[in-house]
Amino acid sequence: MEAYLDNSATTKVYSDVCDKMREAMEVQYANPSSLHIKGVEAEGYIKEAKEIIANTLKVQEKEIFFTSGGTESNNLAIIGTALANKRKGMHIITSSIEHPSVSNPMEYLKELGFSITYLPVDKEGCVKLDKLEEAITDKTILISIMHVNNEIGSVQPLEEISKIIKKKNPNTLFHVDGIQGYGKYMIRPKKMGVDMYSVSGHKIHGPKGIGFLYVSEKVKIKPILFGGEQQKGLRSGTENIPGIVGLCVAARKGYENFDEKINYVYELRQYFVYQLEQMDGVTINGMKQGEGAPHIVSASFDGVRSEVLLHSLEDRGIYVSAGSACSSNKPAISSTLKSIGVKKELLDSTIRFSFGHFTTKEELEYTLQVLNELLPMLRKYRRM
Amino acid sequence: MTFQSFLIKYAEIGIKGKNRYLFEDALVRQIKFALENVEGQFNVTKAAGRIYVNAESNYDYDEVITALKRVFGIVWICPVVQLPDEGFDVLKGKVLEYIDEVYENKNFTFKVESRRSRKNYPMVSQEINMELGGAILEKFEGTKVDVHNPEVRLRIEVREQFINVYSKEIQGPGGMPIGTNGKAMLLLSGGIDSPVAGYMIAKRGVTIEATYFHAPPYTSERAKQKVVDLAKLVAKYSGPIKLNIVNFTDIQLYIYDKCPHDELTIIMRRYMMKIAETLAKKSGAIGLITGESIGQVASQTLQSLAATNEVCTLPVYRPLIGFDKQEIVEVAEKINTYETSIQPFEDCCTIFVAKHPVTKPNINVIKSSEQRLSEKIEELIKVALETVEVIECK
Numbered sequence: 001m002e003a004y005l006d007n008s009a010t011t012k013v014y015s016d017v018c019d020k021m022r023e024a025m026e027v028q029y030a031n032p033s034s035l036h037i038k039g040v041e042a043e044g045y046i047k048e049a050k051e052i053i054a055n056t057l058k059v060q061e062k063e064i065f066f067t068s069g070g071t072e073s074n075n076l077a078i079i080g081t082a083l084a085n086k087r088k089g090m091h092i093i094t095s096s097i098e099h100p101s102v103s104n105p106m107e108y109l110k111e112l113g114f115s116i117t118y119l120p121v122d123k124e125g126c127v128k129l130d131k132l133e134e135a136i137t138d139k140t141i142l143i144s145i146m147h148v149n150n151e152i153g154s155v156q157p158l159e160e161i162s163k164i165i166k167k168k169n170p171n172t173l174f175h176v177d178g179i180q181g182y183g184k185y186m187i188r189p190k191k192m193g194v195d196m197y198s199v200s201g202h203k204i205h206g207p208k209g210i211g212f213l214y215v216s217e218k219v220k221i222k223p224i225l226f227g228g229e230q231q232k233g234l235r236s237g238t239e240n241i242p243g244i245v246g247l248c249v250a251a252r253k254g255y256e257n258f259d260e261k262i263n264y265v266y267e268l269r270q271y272f273v274y275q276l277e278q279m280d281g282v283t284i285n286g287m288k289q290g291e292g293a294p295h296i297v298s299a300s301f302d303g304v305r306s307e308v309l310l311h312s313l314e315d316r317g318i319y320v321s322a323g324s325a326c327s328s329n330k331p332a333i334s335s336t337l338k339s340i341g342v343k344k345e346l347l348d349s350t351i352r353f354s355f356g357h358f359t360t361k362e363e364l365e366y367t368l369q370v371l372n373e374l375l376p377m378l379r380k381y382r383r384m
Numbered sequence: 385m386t387f388q389s390f391l392i393k394y395a396e397i398g399i400k401g402k403n404r405y406l407f408e409d410a411l412v413r414q415i416k417f418a419l420e421n422v423e424g425q426f427n428v429t430k431a432a433g434r435i436y437v438n439a440e441s442n443y444d445y446d447e448v449i450t451a452l453k454r455v456f457g458i459v460w461i462c463p464v465v466q467l468p469d470e471g472f473d474v475l476k477g478k479v480l481e482y483i484d485e486v487y488e489n490k491n492f493t494f495k496v497e498s499r500r501s502r503k504n505y506p507m508v509s510q511e512i513n514m515e516l517g518g519a520i521l522e523k524f525e526g527t528k529v530d531v532h533n534p535e536v537r538l539r540i541e542v543r544e545q546f547i548n549v550y551s552k553e554i555q556g557p558g559g560m561p562i563g564t565n566g567k568a569m570l571l572l573s574g575g576i577d578s579p580v581a582g583y584m585i586a587k588r589g590v591t592i593e594a595t596y597f598h599a600p601p602y603t604s605e606r607a608k609q610k611v612v613d614l615a616k617l618v619a620k621y622s623g624p625i626k627l628n629i630v631n632f633t634d635i636q637l638y639i640y641d642k643c644p645h646d647e648l649t650i651i652m653r654r655y656m657m658k659i660a661e662t663l664a665k666k667s668g669a670i671g672l673i674t675g676e677s678i679g680q681v682a683s684q685t686l687q688s689l690a691a692t693n694e695v696c697t698l699p700v701y702r703p704l705i706g707f708d709k710q711e712i713v714e715v716a717e718k719i720n721t722y723e724t725s726i727q728p729f730e731d732c733c734t735i736f737v738a739k740h741p742v743t744k745p746n747i748n749v750i751k752s753s754e755q756r757l758s759e760k761i762e763e764l765i766k767v768a769l770e771t772v773e774v775i776e777c778k
């Protein structure tokens with residue numbers, strides 16, 4: 001049996017997505033900027049995609065900008081607004097559990113002279129709101145906080161955060177890295193007070209190499225790529241039509257029968273966490289049952305090295321991540337796990353299981369059974 | 385001006401007496417192999433104590449030089465311009481053009497050295513030397529003749545079909561052509577040292593086969609891929625390497641169960657040597673190669689080396705034995721294996737390593753510990769040998 005439980009790293013593409021992308025490559029392959037009819041037809045795909053995607057967020061079509069994926073969306077949002085607003089102040093706030101595609105642009109801005117505040121989180125991985133309030137000044141131009149943490153699945157209270165921001169400094173922009181949140185939650189940026197929201201295609205059963213950034217029309221932002229002035233000059237480069245089409249289909253499908261789909265994944269998670277908790281020497285990291293994201297389970301296995309457990313599971317057809325696999329395949333110790341105070345001896349013993357729409361209960365039953373077989377053996381042979 | 389030909393000079397193999405043709409043939413074969421993946425058509429010929437690589441189509445100069453610089457046995461590579469005989473004045477013009485293009489800085493001392501194998505050429509060598517030398521001095525003011533120790537030796541060879549002009553000499557790797565000195569089995573890990581050890585022995589003309597010990601799930605598929613990548617990098621010099629991948633997990637866990645933990649690494653390495661030797665004998669290799677260097681880690685003290693050596697009957701070649709780490713790294717960088725070697729994947733020697741492994745193992749103590757393995761170890765070794773995965777790396 002095979003169990004793919006690494007959906008936060010990437011997901012399997014819906015077959016409808018493939019079909020539509022194939023059409024965009026083989027039939028409507030023209031350049032959307034071309035003046036002839038084939039170009040116009042290709043442009044039609046972009047329009048349709050913007051309409052459908054904007055509708056999932058209840059925002060305007062002109063507020064959707066396609067990028068090459070989550071990393072670029074985050075870079076554009078952070079660097080683009082920092083450079084456009086630096087005359088108002090050079091202070092930016094973020095959290096200490098962000099993905100490297102947020103924290104590394106921050107470090108880059110620091111080199112350019114911006115000052116960056118990293119907010120601590122509590123042991124469930126939630127940003128400390130009192131610290132946030134303290135940190136905001138009249139020089140704060142941007143706050144970037146992720147929606148769902150990719151390693152432990154903790155969810156930030158976006159509405160509360162935005163209320164605090166607007167109270168202290170109404171001019172401060174609020175960017176949310178929604179790469180693990182889109183498709184898992186109903187997102188209403190306007191209502192929630194979110195000015196920018198980053199999304200990646202391949203985390204929602206869409207293709208790799210495509211994503212989008214929602215940018216509220218009020219936001220002052222500059223491009224970080226320069227060229228043919230496509231997408232109103234904010235993101236030059238011939239539009240990746242196959243990717244856009246695929247992303248659009250994935251977004252539409254993801255939000256069809258949304259409650260039903262999400263409850264299904266939640267139930268899987270509940271079952272899995274409950275069963276894990278029955279085992280000896282297993283700690284679940286992050287938020288309590290029902291509060292964290294529906295698709296991520298971070299568990300530490302006492303006395304087992306995560307890499308060894310990962311490869312043992314792999315041997316039985318079960319695919320998971322050690323810490324966060326998304327950023328690189330280097331076995332580095334995760335800063336998120338450190339930030340939430342995971343015990344030192346468990347840092348290197350943590351596995352992330354992540355679910356998607358294709359995950360089944362049988363896969364989880366099989367995984368639990370294999371874990372029960374493997375753990376005693378792996379605990380017997382350990383490094384001295 | 386394009387170089388249509390490369391003259392290959394070799395030193396050491398030139399003095400091998402009656403066996404000389406064997407060495408030359410091996411060198412020709414290795415040059416052909418090195419050029420297999422280079423774009424273009426090449427003809428490699430052996431003539432009168434020289435090897436020529438003639439380009440028979442368009443080619444990329446740098447790509448050819450890179451490929452030839454990896455062929456053991458080559459001492460110098462001389463790019464040659466071949467000119468048809470259209471009279472001496474044309475030759476003179478072309479030679480001046482050659483100097484102009486090849487030497488950006490025209491302040492140098494030089495000497496013209498001509499040879500005629502076509503004896504009916506209207507000028508004798510001495511006349512050619514003087515005429516061309518004079519023309520060069522006249523055209524390029526910064527040049528000076530030095531017949532004893534010139535910076536540039538301009539060679540003119542009047543041959544049957546062409547006149548060869550060359551002066552540049554690019555250093556080759558030296559050594560001896562692969563296939564002239566038998567075959568040896570390299571114990572290849574994912575580290576920095578063992579690929580360098582393989583390279584150094586291959587440089588002396590030895591064909592390399594390799595063995596890697598894989599310990600899933602303790603070592604990953606990526607660790608294995610890294611070793612395959614390293615074997616391919618070494619193969620650019622040594623020619624194709626047959627890589628034997630031995631699944632070592634059960635043996636390792638069995639040792640872990642039965643033996644004192646501080647002796648684990650030594651005992652494990654003794655079994656690795658045994659298995660590698662069995663594989664070596666099976667494929668006709670007559671030596672083992674390791675990347676060990678004295679004192680680098682606990683298992684490489686003289687006592688530890690003696691303990692691991694003791695299980696083998698084949699000679700074990702350790703070309704890095706007197707090298708410091710930095711010296712090894714320098715070679716690894718030169719042969720382009722360093723970056724691959726430092727990828728952070730665990731290898732099977734470190735997964736269960738004790739905090740304080742023995743550094744001066746007593747062979748009798750080790751042997752008595754191994755007694756505890758007598759029940760199952762032969763069977764485990766047999767299974768490991770039966771399940772070897774072989775990957776052809778080139």
